[in-house]
Amino acid sequence: MGVRLLAGTGAAAVAASMALTGAPAFASDVTVALPAPQGLTVTRAAEDATRIVAAWQPVDGARFYRLDLLQGSTETVTFVPGDTTSYTIPTTGACVSYKVRVASENADGPGEYGDFATAGTLAPTGIMGAVQGREGVDGSTGTISWNPPTWAGEAPLTGYRMQLIRYSDGVVLSDEVTTATSHRFPGLDPARTYLVQVTPQNLYGSCSTAVGKSLIDKYKPAEPTGATATRRAGSTLVDVTWNAPTGGATPDYYLVNYGIDKPNTGSVKVKAPATAGVINLARGKNWMVEVRAYNANGSGVAALTVTDPTAPVIPAPVVTTPAPEKIAPSITAALTRAADRDGWHNGPVSVIFTCVDAQSGVATCTSPVTLTADGADQVVTGTVTDKAGNAATTTFRVSLDRTAPGYSAAVDGTANAAGWYRTAPSVSFTCSDATSGVAECPAPASVPADGADQGVTGTVTDRAGNITAAAVTGLKVDTTAPVVRVTGLGDGTFPLGALPAAGCDTTDAVSGVAKQAGLTVTRDAKGRYTATCAGGADVAGNAAGTVTAGWTVTANVPDLIALTRRYLTANNATVGLGQDLTNKLEHGQYDLYVSKVLKEPKGNKAGLTAAQADELVYWARLLG
Numbered sequence: 106m107g108v109r110l111l112a113g114t115g116a117a118a119v120a121a122s123m124a125l126t127g128a129p130a131f132a133s134d135v136t137v138a139l140p141a142p143q144g145l146t147v148t149r150a151a152e153d154a155t156r157i158v159a160a161w162q163p164v165d166g167a168r169f170y171r172l173d174l175l176q177g178s179t180e181t182v183t184f185v186p187g188d189t190t191s192y193t194i195p196t197t198g199a200c201v202s203y204k205v206r207v208a209s210e211n212a213d214g215p216g217e218y219g220d221f222a223t224a225g226t227l228a229p230t231g232i233m234g235a236v237q238g239r240e241g242v243d244g245s246t247g248t249i250s251w252n253p254p255t256w257a258g259e260a261p262l263t264g265y266r267m268q269l270i271r272y273s274d275g276v277v278l279s280d281e282v283t284t285a286t287s288h289r290f291p292g293l294d295p296a297r298t299y300l301v302q303v304t305p306q307n308l309y310g311s312c313s314t315a316v317g318k319s320l321i322d323k324y325k326p327a328e329p330t331g332a333t334a335t336r337r338a339g340s341t342l343v344d345v346t347w348n349a350p351t352g353g354a355t356p357d358y359y360l361v362n363y364g365i366d367k368p369n370t371g372s373v374k375v376k377a378p379a380t381a382g383v384i385n386l387a388r389g390k391n392w393m394v395e396v397r398a399y400n401a402n403g404s405g406v407a408a409l410t411v412t413d414p415t416a417p418v419i420p421a422p423v424v425t426t427p428a429p430e431k432i433a434p435s436i437t438a439a440l441t442r443a444a445d446r447d448g449w450h451n452g453p454v455s456v457i458f459t460c461v462d463a464q465s466g467v468a469t470c471t472s473p474v475t476l477t478a479d480g481a482d483q484v485v486t487g488t489v490t491d492k493a494g495n496a497a498t499t500t501f502r503v504s505l506d507r508t509a510p511g512y513s514a515a516v517d518g519t520a521n522a523a524g525w526y527r528t529a530p531s532v533s534f535t536c537s538d539a540t541s542g543v544a545e546c547p548a549p550a551s552v553p554a555d556g557a558d559q560g561v562t563g564t565v566t567d568r569a570g571n572i573t574a575a576a577v578t579g580l581k582v583d584t585t586a587p588v589v590r591v592t593g594l595g596d597g598t599f600p601l602g603a604l605p606a607a608g609c610d611t612t613d614a615v616s617g618v619a620k621q622a623g624l625t626v627t628r629d630a631k632g633r634y635t636a637t638c639a640g641g642a643d644v645a646g647n648a649a650g651t652v653t654a655g656w657t658v659t660a661n662v663p664d665l666i667a668l669t670r671r672y673l674t675a676n677n678a679t680v681g682l683g684q685d686l687t688n689k690l691e692h693g694q695y696d697l698y699v700s701k702v703l704k705e706p707k708g709n710k711a712g713l714t715a716a717q718a719d720e721l722v723y724w725a726r727l728l729g
Contacts, residue, residue: 139209139216147222160191167209175204199227200312227309229258232317244295244324250287260307272298295324326398327353334394346381347396356398368395374459434462436489438501449504449541449569453477460489468492479540506569510538514577525581525645532561532577541568555615583616583645591654601664609638616644632658660724678712695729
């Protein structure tokens, strides 16, 4: 049978057809196209589920069948004889599904394909409908629940592998297997976010593509409800009220934000459990007002927004000017979010001001200031004035670093002219950060393994929590010497007429062979040969060790006679010379044989060369 990867039809299909039918199947020769085989089924083999069995009903006149197997983007066509109606296909993994279809062919050419039949994966697919959350007074218990996968694989589920991972640094806090479809995680930090990975598995394992991922967010307040904004009659003051959140963490404070098109012009901070505040909004405009609940972990997911209707402009009433107010108003500052690390922020942050005056009222209050530029101890100033002209000022310092740290790398080692290191080099990193400073820099590390594309990676972190991936790649490292072996040797003892043809084979799995080992062969006085392979080297410059192998050649009179006649025939020697030397060997006259052989190269018409004579004398003396 022939197997190929489909790249269209043409010469390959013709060749495969000839291999099975003895005649090419050209499209122009087709007279009757066979119908597609019916009843195609694709099942897992009962004795081994890693094998797929395709079976179909026979088609009259089919010389063979074409099986089309799709595995991802790879399509394989297999030909089987026409008297076969099933075929077993080995598969390559528990997480791969397969599609199979079949067509019949005869001497006239290929017939039609039937529809594809599918064999699902051995392992299950992913979970469905995951829901996560927190519970408890302090939100220290995380929860998750899910629905079983739509496909359990070719075996019942054995459970779910559940991993709890701290989201900030990827540390795996727990890794366990459960058969339930829900779980609780006690003892979580309310101020941290956690990643939960749930992977269904059966006896064939699990698939990386089936990992269900869900975030258990920080324990924050839910959004407040029932927010209303009511303008006081004839005033710029607006009373805002709301209901406290009914879920999530208990709020520490609320921010009442307001603006014309978006609620981003100003803010008032209200400390919980109060659920009302007063804001100062000019009349004659539509204002957007929103209320958000905050704790140390941030605000709820959603904010409730209300629209203040345009109020008619009412002339200010005539009033008697009161006595001048001498008590200054108060102003306090706060950040919209906590520092990311070590007192530094790595993203924009705003300073919000809260202004209070108990007598004449607040006339002006500095709007929130958003910082976006890098810098340490940036001073933000806020000022409040009351209607009597009294003023107060406060300052707030913010350190901001939004720029990732930098690094440079140095490779300690020497590569040869081909760019290969014979000794694993080490890589050291120099890290820098111009604003907050470096918090973590990768330690020097050696390249861990041989290969043509090796390297060292690490992470640079500054004090603000900005991260840069550090890497040195593309290093070619080969610390292993080539492997040399002696070839051509089988059994350790050989007859004189069947001397082995020894050779050297040099291989190197990493940088490749630069120089093959050379062969030298020696022998002692008793027919013992030694083959030595030495001098091999790889592209990286590693020298191969010297390898030897030995064998023994045994001689007898018939073998020596055969060798003698072969040499004489090659030199067109006389028949009488050959008969003479043969007689001497057959009668054990080894000394006379040696004497005759040594004289032969010196004659006018030499029947033996000097080298041949030496070889024959060696074996005759070994026999004698």
